[in-house]
Amino acid sequence: MTEDSDNRTHPLRDSQEDAIAVERAIDTPQTRAPSYKLAFTDLDFMTREELRPVRLQLELLKPEMALDARGINTTIVMFGGARIPAPDLAHTARTPKLAELAVYYDEARRFARIMTERSLDSYGRENVIVTGGGPGVMEAGNLGAHEAGGHSIGFNIVLPHEQAPNTYVTPDLCFNFHYFAIRKMHFLMRARAICVFPGGFGTMDEMFEALTLIQTGRMARIPILLFGRSFWENLINWRGLAEAGTISEEDLSLFQYVETAEEAVAAFDNWPHGGERRDHIPGR
Numbered sequence: 001m002t003e004d005s006d007n008r009t010h011p012l013r014d015s016q017e018d019a020i021a022v023e024r025a026i027d028t029p030q031t032r033a034p035s036y037k038l039a040f041t042d043l044d045f046m047t048r049e050e051l052r053p054v055r056l057q058l059e060l061l062k063p064e065m066a067l068d069a070r071g072i073n074t075t076i077v078m079f080g081g082a083r084i085p086a087p088d089l090a091h092t093a094r095t096p097k098l099a100e101l102a103v104y105y106d107e108a109r110r111f112a113r114i115m116t117e118r119s120l121d122s123y124g125r126e127n128v129i130v131t132g133g134g135p136g137v138m139e140a141g142n143l144g145a146h147e148a149g150g151h152s153i154g155f156n157i158v159l160p161h162e163q164a165p166n167t168y169v170t171p172d173l174c175f176n177f178h179y180f181a182i183r184k185m186h187f188l189m190r191a192r193a194i195c196v197f198p199g200g201f202g203t204m205d206e207m208f209e210a211l212t213l214i215q216t217g218r219m220a221r222i223p224i225l226l227f228g229r230s231f232w233e234n235l236i237n238w239r240g241l242a243e244a245g246t247i248s249e250e251d252l253s254l255f256q257y258v259e260t261a262e263e264a265v266a267a268f269d270n271w272p273h274g275g276e277r278r279d280h281i282p283g284r
Contacts, residue, residue, distance in 0.1 A: 015040065059182045063155070063175045067190070070173070071123075075130045075153065075190040076115050076268075078108060079206045080137025080197030080227075104197045104227055105140045111195065111261035112144025112152070115268075120150050127192055128153060133165040133174060137197040142168035155183050184209055193223040193268050196255075198231045214254055215247075221254070223271045225264050229257040 008014060019041050025031045039045055046055070085093050086105045093099035112129045119127045129145040131138035133154025145152035146168040154169030157177045165174050177183040184206060188194075196207045207226075213219035226232050241247045258264045 063186050071125045072128050074126045074192045075128050077187050077191045077194045078131045078141040079203050081199030082134045082136040084136040101198050107261050108137045108140035109144040111264050112141040113148045114265055116145040116148035116150035124150050133169050139166040195225045197227045224255040225258050225267055226255050
């Protein structure tokens with residue numbers, strides 16, 4: 001009997017028990033055949049093209065169940081570039097501009113530390129820091145939470161080049177994804193605020209998805225705080241979009257610029273927190 005089987009609410013045999021039993025089966029040509037494997041333990045079967053709907057569901061369920069089990073209700077999302085170095089490593093940056101952006105590593109670290117210190121008042125259940133779990137700004141966010149003595153979440157993703165989660169993500173809150181879409185959904189499912197630091201394609205993809213969901217009423221308005229006005233205004237002609245009519249003038253109020261951790265905390269505190277409800281979640 002497994003530990004889970006002692007807690008089950010039905011009298012049927014536990015799936016873990018059968019998985020163990022099959023491993024101990026008598027070795028015959030029949031038991032060695034791929035067809036004999038239990039479907040849920042058969043990796044070749046589970047990774048077939050036709051099983052994509054099942055894998056999508058599993059990837060949605062696993063982090064959701066783990067976060068629910070930890071009692072984590074709300075999060076503060078931190079997006080930002082993986083290539084932005086810590087200030088003491090700015091000299092190793094690929095470009096002078098990237099070296100200048102190292103200041104935002106420190107701002108991300110300080111912001112995460114402040115918000116995590118507050119989160120400890122709720123025993124780490126509210127406004128928990130979540131990042132993509134990688135280097136750069138993501139590492140800074142997890143580091144700040146670690147320095148505050150709290151936990152933080154990392155939503156990593158399998159990439160063609162080797163990437164390991166940064167060492168400051170709380171180990172049992174570190175998740176790995178195959179599907180970008182499911183990963184982005186998890187970022188937003190508990191979000192009370194979204195902080196966007198300078199970054200590249202991935203950061204912009206995450207930012208614009210959140211903006212689009214709020215713009216279209218698919219998600220309740222929450223603070224979207226863009227760190228570094230000069231970076232973002234040099235990158236995106238927001239005013240030009242409004243003047244062209246491709247977005248509304250009101251859409252320019254969906255985000256707010258901040259420069260420092262303290263400004264971001266003040267913007268969060270001054271926001272009417274309608275996002276405390278769970279029913280603002282996209283797709284729920």
